[in-house]
Amino acid sequence: xxxxxxxxxxxxxxxxxxxxxxxxxxxxxxxxxxxxxxxxxxxxxxxxxxxxxxxxxxxxxxxxxxxxxxxxxxxxxxxxxxxxxxxxxxxxxxxxxxxxxxxxxxxxxxxxxxxxxxxxxxxxxxxxxxxxxxxxxxxxxxxxxxxxxxxxxxxxxxxxxxxxxxxxxxxxxxxxxxxxxxxxxxxxxxxxxxxxxxxxxxxxxxxxxxxxxxxxxxxxxxxxxxxxxxxxxxxxxxxxxxxxxxx
Amino acid sequence: xxxxxxxxxxxxxxxxxxxxxxxxxxxxxxxxxxxxxxxxxxxxxxxxxxxxxxxxxxxxxxxxxxxxxxxxxxxxxxxxxxxxxxxxxxxxxxxxxxxxxxxxxxxxxxxxxxxxxxxxxxxxxxxxxxxxxxxxxxxxxxxxxxxxxxxxxxxxxxxxxxxxxxxxxxxxxxxxxxxxxxxxxxxxxxxxxxxxxxxxxxxxxxxxxxxxxxxxxxxxxxxxxxxxxxxxxxxxxxxxxxxxxxx
DNA sequence: TTCAGCGACATTGTATACAGAAGCCGCTCG
DNA sequence: CGAGCGGCTTCTGTATACAATGTCGCTGAA
Numbered sequence: 001x002x003x004x005x006x007x008x009x010x011x012x013x014x015x016x017x018x019x020x021x022x023x024x025x026x027x028x029x030x031x032x033x034x035x036x037x038x039x040x041x042x043x044x045x046x047x048x049x050x051x052x053x054x055x056x057x058x059x060x061x062x063x064x065x066x067x068x069x070x071x072x073x074x075x076x077x078x079x080x081x082x083x084x085x086x087x088x089x090x091x092x093x094x095x096x097x098x099x100x101x102x103x104x105x106x107x108x109x110x111x112x113x114x115x116x117x118x119x120x121x122x123x124x125x126x127x128x129x130x131x132x133x134x135x136x137x138x139x140x141x142x143x144x145x146x147x148x149x150x151x152x153x154x155x156x157x158x159x160x161x162x163x164x165x166x167x168x169x170x171x172x173x174x175x176x177x178x179x180x181x182x183x184x185x186x187x188x189x190x191x192x193x194x195x196x197x198x199x200x201x202x203x204x205x206x207x208x209x210x211x212x213x214x215x216x217x218x219x220x221x222x223x224x225x226x227x228x229x230x231x232x233x234x235x236x237x238x239x240x241x242x243x244x245x246x247x
Numbered sequence: 248x249x250x251x252x253x254x255x256x257x258x259x260x261x262x263x264x265x266x267x268x269x270x271x272x273x274x275x276x277x278x279x280x281x282x283x284x285x286x287x288x289x290x291x292x293x294x295x296x297x298x299x300x301x302x303x304x305x306x307x308x309x310x311x312x313x314x315x316x317x318x319x320x321x322x323x324x325x326x327x328x329x330x331x332x333x334x335x336x337x338x339x340x341x342x343x344x345x346x347x348x349x350x351x352x353x354x355x356x357x358x359x360x361x362x363x364x365x366x367x368x369x370x371x372x373x374x375x376x377x378x379x380x381x382x383x384x385x386x387x388x389x390x391x392x393x394x395x396x397x398x399x400x401x402x403x404x405x406x407x408x409x410x411x412x413x414x415x416x417x418x419x420x421x422x423x424x425x426x427x428x429x430x431x432x433x434x435x436x437x438x439x440x441x442x443x444x445x446x447x448x449x450x451x452x453x454x455x456x457x458x459x460x461x462x463x464x465x466x467x468x469x470x471x472x473x474x475x476x477x478x479x480x481x482x483x484x485x486x487x488x489x490x491x492x493x494x
Numbered sequence: 495t496t497c498a499g500c501g502a503c504a505t506t507g508t509a510t511a512c513a514g515a516a517g518c519c520g521c522t523c524g
Numbered sequence: 525c526g527a528g529c530g531g532c533t534t535c536t537g538t539a540t541a542c543a544a545t546g547t548c549g550c551t552g553a554a
Contacts, residue, residue, distance in 0.1 A: 024508090049536075059509045060536090068312065072319045074409075081515050081536060096408035103410060107354045161343035162321075162420075163350060166413045173409075271538090296506070306539045307506090328506055328545050 028056050028066035036075055036086050037175045038141055043088035047076065073169050075176070087176055091226050094177040098221040101170050102214055104163070105151065109197070109213040112157040113206035120157055124198045127153060131191055144175060150194055154201065181224040190216050275303050275313035283322055283333050284395075284422045285388055290335035294323065320416050322423070334423055338473050341424040345468040348417050349461055351410070352398065356444070356460040359404040360453035367404050371445045374400060378438055391422060397441055401448065421467075428471040437463050 032052070035041045047067060049060045056063070067084045070076035077087045089097065127150045134142035148171045155167045193216040200209035279299070282288045294314060296307045303310070314331045317323035324334045336344065374397045381389035395418045402414045440463040447456035 048534095050534095061508055061510090064536090065315065068315060069319065072316065082517090083536065093408075096406065096410075099406070100408060100410040100413075103354045103358065103405075104351060107350045111350065158350075159343065159346070161340075161347060162413075162417060163343075163347040166347075166409075170409060295504095297504095308538055308540090311506090329547090330505065 024056075024058055025062045025065040025069075028052065028058065028063060029069050031056070032066060032070060033075060033172070036070075037172050038145070039175070039179050041086050043086050043176055043180050045086040047084040047086065049084070074173055087173075088180060089173060089177050091181075093173075094181060094224065094226060095221070097170055097173050097177060098217055101167070101174070102217045104167060104170070105155070105217065106210045106214040108155050108158055108163070108167070109201070109209040110206040112154050113201050113204050113209045116154075116157045116201050116204075120153065121198065121202050123153055124150065124201070128191070128194055128198060131194065135191060144178060147190065147194070148172075148175070154197075177224065181226055183223070183225045190220060193219065271303075271305055272309045272312040272316075275299065275305065275310060276316050278303070279313060279317060280322060280419070283317075284419050285392070286422070286426050288333050290333050290423055290427050292333040294331040294333065296331070321420055334420075335427060336420060336424050338428075340420075341428060341471065341473060342468070344417055344420050344424060345464055348414070348421070349464045351414060351417070352402070352464065353457045353461040355402050355405055355410070355414070356448070356456040357453040359401050360448050360451050360456045363401075363404045363448050363451075367400065368445070368449050370400055371397065371448070375438070375441055375445060378441065382438060391425060394437065394441070395419075395422070401444075424471065428473055430470070430472045437467060440466065 032041070032047070041047075049063045049067070052058075052063045052066075053060050067076055067078065071078045071084065074089075075087055076084050078084045127146055131143060131146040131150065134140075134146055151171060152164070152168060155164050158164070193212065197209060197212050197216065200212055279288070279294070288294075296310045296314070299305075299310045299313075300307050314323055314325065318325045318331065321336075322334055323331050325331045374393055378390060378393040378397065381387075381393055398418060399411070399415060402411050405411070440459065444456060444459050444463065447459055
């Protein structure tokens with residue numbers, strides 16, 4: 001009675017998740033989003049409405065709309081009467097992001113191992129090849145993007161829906177975390193683990209895939225330099241506070 | 248030990264998640280949000296900007312900001328040049344929402360069993376008492392809200408972060424699904440299962456809690472009347488499509 | 495009676511104007 | 525010479541005006 005297409009139909013294919021806005025605002029959203037995720041706009045960078053408006057030949061109205069959507073995704077922070085800035089996740093935020101990813105992605109891996117098909121395996125292998133290339137030629141930017149693609153490809157095996165979108169949001173925030181706390185090439189370098197993950201998925205071994213995924217994310221977070229930034233300034237405050245507390 | 252006010256506290260007390268907006272827009276957001284989740288505004292209801300603006304003594308600017316935030320949460324649908332409507336999740340959306348909840352919440356239950364403390368157990372028990380009361384006096388609205396609170400309380404054992412917010416969003420969308428597809432008292436009626444869940448958590452039996460959670464959510468979805476609404480119209484389209492495909 | 499065409503109305507999309515807050519810079523005074 | 529302060533500038537917050545577009549009802553003819 002009900003066509004089977006319902007099961008596989010994308011839950012929301014049309015909307016690029018800009019907060020419901022259309023065309024022009026979405027373009028601004030996407031452009032700024034890409035710039036941030038690609039580390040062309042660093043955390044903390046100020047995003048001035050009129051500036052962006054001039055750049056996109058749009059009024060502040062549209063720019064604000066895009067900025068609000070970005071703020072909703074925690075990619076941008078809006079401070080009252082101060083403006084919008086590229087988000088700078090705190091250490092606690094970073095831990096939260098990876099805690100969430102660990103929980104969600106290990107469950108996804110378990111699920112995906114049962115459902116994954118040949119085409120998807122092939123897609124994963126292709127991504128791994130590109131990732132290898134990017135690492136070989138030292139293209140950090142591409143490596144990070146491909147790593148995200150890899151994780152998203154696994155997630156999409158379970159369908160395109162709320163969960164996938166949530167993970168996409170976590171992955172883009174991860175990019176910010178890496179920009180802030182990543183050191184050297186460590187963070188993009190789960191390449192071997194990615195391969196092991198693809199193997200486990202291909203073997204249909206959900207339990208192993210799930211465990212590998214958890215481990216992989218643990219390693220990423222372990223490789224971060226999770227110390228608070230702005231040490232100098234923070235230290236001043238801390239030192240003064242300690243000084244005052246002393247008898 | 249635990250103030251009873253918790254029972255009536257909104258699902259998401261701290262951050263109204265309005266896309267970073269402040270004060271007035273957040274108030275509009277919250278008011279409309281509550282009205283929708285409490286089934287005072289039915290799915291499909293049109294939300295006219297100027298109307299809401301008059302109601303809140305605010306200009307359309309603020310109303311739009313709130314509506315966009317709601318749209319981002321998929322509580323409201325914005326159609327270009329047509330306006331904003333209370334979202335009416337499709338059958339596929341409903342399945343997606345509960346698939347996501349099942350995956351996330353069973354993992355959360357596993358985690359929470361290890362971390363839950365006496366105070367949190369007590370909070371769960373208190374919620375169950377209130378839920379019992381609500382069911383006894385046939386207060387469907389309260390029962391649904393308390394059920395959501397119960398799930399959120401478990402989630403909060405694992406911390407307050409992205410994951411908790413995501414679940415809050417899924418739970419509010421569940422409320423819409425129940426409004427559309429819920430039949431009788433079935434959907435609010437996981438009361439016994441909630442109790443078993445609390446027991447498992449108290450016993451620290453993560454595996455059992457996780458399994459119970461998955462089962463519980465399966466039961467909720469099984470109790471929905473997941474048939475497409477607007478059957479007449481859809482049938483016409485379907486029939487014509489079949490007609491055309493015929494040789 | 496029904497349906498197509500058309501036009502007025504209602505509602506949203508976008509731009510802009512104005513007000514208010516926060517930060518900055520130079521000025522003055524100790 | 526340095527610190528405190530007041531005006532100025534810049535940017536955001538909100539309202540409103542105008543343009544674009546969809547909706548609905550009316551009219552007229554088949």
